[in-house]
Amino acid sequence: MQRLNNKRVLLGVSGGIAAYKSAELIRLLSKQGADVRVVMTKGACEFITPLTLQALSGNPVHLDLLDAKAEAGMGHIELARWADVILVAPATANIIAQMANGQAGDLLTTLCLATSAPTCIAPAMNQGMYLDEATQTNIELLREKDVRVFGPADGTQACGDVGPGRMLEPEQLAEHVADVFSRELLTGRKVLITGGPTQEAIDPVRYISNHSSGKMAFALATAAVEAGASVTLVSGPVNLPTPDRINRVDILSAREMHQAVHDNMKGTDIFIGCAAVCDYRPAEIMKDKIKKNPDDPSETLEIKLVKNPDIVSSVADLKERPFVVGFAAETQNVLGYAADKLRRKKLDLIVANDVSDDEIGFSSDNNEITVLGDDFEEPMSRASKTVLARKIVKVVAQRFESENGTGKE
Numbered sequence: 001m002q003r004l005n006n007k008r009v010l011l012g013v014s015g016g017i018a019a020y021k022s023a024e025l026i027r028l029l030s031k032q033g034a035d036v037r038v039v040m041t042k043g044a045c046e047f048i049t050p051l052t053l054q055a056l057s058g059n060p061v062h063l064d065l066l067d068a069k070a071e072a073g074m075g076h077i078e079l080a081r082w083a084d085v086i087l088v089a090p091a092t093a094n095i096i097a098q099m100a101n102g103q104a105g106d107l108l109t110t111l112c113l114a115t116s117a118p119t120c121i122a123p124a125m126n127q128g129m130y131l132d133e134a135t136q137t138n139i140e141l142l143r144e145k146d147v148r149v150f151g152p153a154d155g156t157q158a159c160g161d162v163g164p165g166r167m168l169e170p171e172q173l174a175e176h177v178a179d180v181f182s183r184e185l186l187t188g189r190k191v192l193i194t195g196g197p198t199q200e201a202i203d204p205v206r207y208i209s210n211h212s213s214g215k216m217a218f219a220l221a222t223a224a225v226e227a228g229a230s231v232t233l234v235s236g237p238v239n240l241p242t243p244d245r246i247n248r249v250d251i252l253s254a255r256e257m258h259q260a261v262h263d264n265m266k267g268t269d270i271f272i273g274c275a276a277v278c279d280y281r282p283a284e285i286m287k288d289k290i291k292k293n294p295d296d297p298s299e300t301l302e303i304k305l306v307k308n309p310d311i312v313s314s315v316a317d318l319k320e321r322p323f324v325v326g327f328a329a330e331t332q333n334v335l336g337y338a339a340d341k342l343r344r345k346k347l348d349l350i351v352a353n354d355v356s357d358d359e360i361g362f363s364s365d366n367n368e369i370t371v372l373g374d375d376f377e378e379p380m381s382r383a384s385k386t387v388l389a390r391k392i393v394k395v396v397a398q399r400f401e402s403e404n405g406t407g408k409e
């Protein structure tokens with residue numbers, strides 16, 4: 001069920017007695033790592049309170065189509081786009097009829113019409129209503145529109161009748177929702193990435209840094225999420241928006257990055273050190289701005305530098321270490337120096353990056369790299385950082401899997 005990790009589930013609750021089971025369903029989906037948002041019809045609110053479902057999902061419950069306040073938060077079209085999957089559970093005969101006929105009279109039916117995400121229903125109603133030709137025709141119409149139908153189960157109903165129409169149990173529904181998503185390369189894996197430059201303060205207004213833009217690391221973070229991983233990105237100061245579904249931790253200096261990496265290490269399967277960490281920092285940060293002598297044109301200033309901690313090595317040295325991938329930014333003997341860093345820093349893989357060429361490496365949108373392992377060398381020709389990040393993540397996932405077994409279900 002790791003397939004639900006990081007997935008966005010929109011749960012539509014319509015007005016049937018089975019609405020009380022939605023509470024347990026939300027709990028199960030959230031436990032599997034899904035981000036759950038709930039939309040309730042007016043009828044659903046007669047059976048269970050929005051407050052209960054809000055508390056369990058940890059998100060505000062959406063109730064009305066024409067609520068200006070709610071629209072100012074996450075509007076209905078935004079909500080339809082947000083979802084990776086929509087599940088209507090319970091789905092009454094009425095909501096099924098509306099969905100089958102493309103009606104959009106309230107928020108839930110509007111979302112079902114507007115979304116391009118897979119849509120699923122869990123019918124729940126009296127057996128007579130379920131077996132009625134109209135309901136059967138409507139369910140068939142929905143199946144033709146690729147709506148997945150979970151259940152219903154047979155048995156004794158709330159009204160005392162016996163027959164088909166009971167909503168499936170929350171455990172079964174959670175399984176069916178997970179089945180909507182296939183297992184991806186890094187499903188259920190936790191990936192920690194460093195990116196961008198670090199800034200090492202000299203005084204309150206000056207610092208030492210480098211030209212890293214963060215583009216390579218942000219592309220890697222996005223590619224790892226696409227591959228199903230939960231991603232934490234520890235980033236130096238960069239001018240980039242946070243990619244979707246990524247836990248971003250901002251830092252300035254190498255020492256802060258070192259601390260943030262180890263604070264977020266728990267449960268990490270794969271660590272990728274893409275940051276251009278400053279190797280040195282000023283031995284002392286001046287409390288006040290350093291003033292120049294206006295009368296001495298030949299004045300010089302010496303700043304003593306001390307070594308920063310080597311972050312990627314500190315991760316590779318952990319007793320319970322993740323799979324560790326480093327980068328090597330070099331201007332000459334690129335593969336030779338990268339292979340040396342691979343061994344010296346005890347890495348599983350290293351990505352060799354020639355930064356002597358202005359068109360690739362630092363700041364540019366493109367790159368050209370070679371991934372090296374002990375017994376392995378894979379050159380990747382010039383392409384956008386987005387394309388290369390996907391290729392790197394694929395190689396990393398394959399090598400990780402061959403050492404640690406297949407991904408989690």
Ligand code: PMT
Binds near residue numbers: 212
């Ligand atoms: O950010 P962009 O503009 O997109 O540019 C991408 C990039 C060129 C920064 C990136 O592709 C890259 O090559 N990153 C590594 C830069 C670097 O610092 O390389 P290095 O050879 O100095 O370091 C080797 C490895 O040790 C790296 O994984 C680095 O993150 C790590 N390191 C270095 C020093 C230190 N104190 N701690 C570290 O963890």
